[in-house]
Amino acid sequence: DQQVKQNSPSLSVQEGRISILNCDYTNSMFDYFLWYKKYPAEGPTFLISISSIKDKNEDGRFTVFLNKSAKHLSLHIVPSQPGDSAVYFCAASYGGSARQLTFGSGTQLTVLP
C-alpha cells in the first residue's frame, strides 16, 4: 500500500505557464516533505522541502503548498521553462528527519516551447 501517491504519471504545460504537480499521502505521522527532480541518466536532485509546521515554502520559481487536513501537497512552477522537463518525485518522512524517505512514483513534466 503506497503511503505517498502521485496520481498523475504525466503532465504537459506550455512554456511560461504554471505547472502544478500534486502529491497525496496517507500517513498522518509524516511531518517533513520534499520534492526531487530527476533527469534521464541522472540521480534525483533535491528541489524544495517543507515542514509540517508551515503551509507554504517558496524558492524562486518553485513553491510548495501543504494542506495537512487534506494530506495533500503540491509543487507550483511559475513560469515553466523547457529545462524544467523532468520526472518530479514527492517524498515524505517523519520524526523531523529526512532519513526515512517514502517516495511517490513520480510525475513526468513536459514543458512545451
Place this chain on the structure above:
Amino acid sequence: ETGVTQTPRHLVMGMTNKKSLKCEQHLGHNAMYWYKQSAKKPLELMFVYNFKEQTENNSVPSRFSPECPNSSHLFLHLHTLQPEDSALYLCASSQERPEAQYFGPGTRLLVL
C-alpha cells in the same frame, strides 16, 4: 569529484556472479543510503548507514549485502541475484536532520 559518485554506471551479470556497487560522497555527510528503483515503481529504501553503523534494513534479501567502511564510502555486494533484481540502484547521502538527501547518478543493473 564533487557530490555523490557511483560506479559502475551500468552492470550486466549472470545469476551466479558476484559483483559490487560502489558509492562515494564528497559532501562531508554522515549518513548514506541505498535505494532500488524498479520500472514504474517508487524508489524503495534498502539500507541506511549513520556514522558507518547500519540503522535500517528494509527487509532486503540476504543476496544484497551492504558495507560501509567509512562515512564517505558505501558498497553493495551482490551475489546469486534474480532477474527481478534488475533495476536502477541509487546511493544517497545526507547530513543532520532534516537535511535533504543528495543522490548519485545510479547503477543500472541487468541480471540475466
